[in-house]
Amino acid sequence: MAGFHTMAVHGGRDDLAALGVHAAPLDLSTTYPVPDQVAGGEALQALADGVAEASSPVYARLHNPTVARFEKALALLEGTEQSVAFGSGMAAVTAVVQAAAVMSGKPHVVAVRPLYGGTDHLLSSGLLGVRTTYAAADRVADAITPETGLVVLETPANPNLDLVDISAVVAQAGAVPVMVDNTFATPVLQNPASHGATYVLHSGTKYLGGHGDVLGGVVACSADRAAALRQVRIVTGAVLHPLGGYLMHRGLATLPLRVEAAQRSAVELARRLAEHPAVGVVRHPSLPGADPAGLLGGQLRGPGAVLAFTTREAPADVVRGLSLITPAVSLGSVDTLIEHPAALTHRLVPSADRSACGVPENLLRVSVGLEDVEDIWDDLDRALSAFAPGDGEYLDAGARSASSRW
Numbered sequence: 001m002a003g004f005h006t007m008a009v010h011g012g013r014d015d016l017a018a019l020g021v022h023a024a025p026l027d028l029s030t031t032y033p034v035p036d037q038v039a040g041g042e043a044l045q046a047l048a049d050g051v052a053e054a055s056s057p058v059y060a061r062l063h064n065p066t067v068a069r070f071e072k073a074l075a076l077l078e079g080t081e082q083s084v085a086f087g088s089g090m091a092a093v094t095a096v097v098q099a100a101a102v103m104s105g106k107p108h109v110v111a112v113r114p115l116y117g118g119t120d121h122l123l124s125s126g127l128l129g130v131r132t133t134y135a136a137a138d139r140v141a142d143a144i145t146p147e148t149g150l151v152v153l154e155t156p157a158n159p160n161l162d163l164v165d166i167s168a169v170v171a172q173a174g175a176v177p178v179m180v181d182n183t184f185a186t187p188v189l190q191n192p193a194s195h196g197a198t199y200v201l202h203s204g205t206k207y208l209g210g211h212g213d214v215l216g217g218v219v220a221c222s223a224d225r226a227a228a229l230r231q232v233r234i235v236t237g238a239v240l241h242p243l244g245g246y247l248m249h250r251g252l253a254t255l256p257l258r259v260e261a262a263q264r265s266a267v268e269l270a271r272r273l274a275e276h277p278a279v280g281v282v283r284h285p286s287l288p289g290a291d292p293a294g295l296l297g298g299q300l301r302g303p304g305a306v307l308a309f310t311t312r313e314a315p316a317d318v319v320r321g322l323s324l325i326t327p328a329v330s331l332g333s334v335d336t337l338i339e340h341p342a343a344l345t346h347r348l349v350p351s352a353d354r355s356a357c358g359v360p361e362n363l364l365r366v367s368v369g370l371e372d373v374e375d376i377w378d379d380l381d382r383a384l385s386a387f388a389p390g391d392g393e394y395l396d397a398g399a400r401s402a403s404s405r406w
């Protein structure tokens with residue numbers, strides 16, 4: 001098999017030479033001619049039943065060849081048979097819950113916190129007709145009942161970079177499928193399916209697209225699971241626009257280079273932040289104490305480019321002092337982004353639940369981008385130094401050191 005960088009460049013492009021083109025064609029058709037109505041009807045039926053491809057796409061809600069190329073490429077990078085793309089990461093999460101829990105008649109979900117706030121809220125709200133039990137990663141087995149249709153986890157977790165041993169949760173889940181949100185690690189650093197995950201989910205809006213200009217989601221899984229997801233996608237209309245498929249497919253070619261470069265800067269910034277007098281605790285898998293289960297170098301091939309830290313001052317004041325770093329939610333873009341989870345990405349998670357799972361109110365999350373690391377550091381240092389205490393003031397060394405828990 002080809003190396004990862006090669007697969008990232010060439011995946012999903014097998015048909016281009018025969019088509020005589022260099023870049024993947026962007027097919028914006030909403031409908032497709034069906035001169036033979038009988039054959040067209042058979043194609044529609046096959047797609048509605050969940051096949052990956054039929055003799056005609058029939059209609060853009062059923063199939064799109066530009067999106068299908070992206071799906072092939074992503075499945076290759078995740079090491080799964082197939083993948084299914086959606087109009088957003090949340091549409092992808094919704095489809096997995098519907099396929100695994102609702103359609104199977106097992107409407108109970110077990111989830112390991114923290115999760116992205118939108119996912120947490122979706123699972124807590126009851127909107128999809130599922131009931132959710134939150135469990136610590138080592139107590140998943142206790143939470144599973146005969147009604148459980150899905151286990152959900154995220155590693156590294158949004159927003160505090162907690163790491164979860166995927167195989168250990170899969171072992172506890174038994175026959176219950178496990179969905180791992182792999183958005184932070186990307187397939188460059190982690191392939192959850194190789195550790196037993198049934199569904200590998202990405203918000204493609206983040207690293208896969210990589211430039212902050214495309215909204216999408218994707219789930220990598222077996223062919224059987226993908227068929228059920230396509231059925232849900234067709235009937236709910238949760239499709240990815242072909243331009244989104246085109247942009248995320250193009251993004252995959254540079255994904256390893258972007259992740260590797262941003263990760264190098266994140267390691268350096270995490271180290272410096274941990275020494276900064278205005279900073280409390282820094283969370284990044286590269287720091288001492290951040291990986292008690294020893295997952296780095298095994299399950300997780302690198303620490304990634306998202307970090308988080310607590311501040312002694314109001315997080316909003318720190319962000320106000322920045323000039324280069326973009327104050328915005330989302331992550332995985334070329335520019336460095338910072339946001340206050342309690343105010344934004346995790347606002348819809350009750351504050352007691354946030355603090356119970358290691359997301360303090362004064363946590364800031366940083367997605368390190370591709371700028372020169374010294375420029376990113378200067379910006380952070382300048383904003384933080386406005387609040388740095390004088391000699392011997394209220395911060396002791398112990399409070400600054402990284403630890404596995406808050």
Ligand code: MET
Pocket residue numbers: 116158203329330331344345
């Ligand atoms: C609307 S909140 C933002 C979304 C994105 N999933 C993030 O964690 O930044």
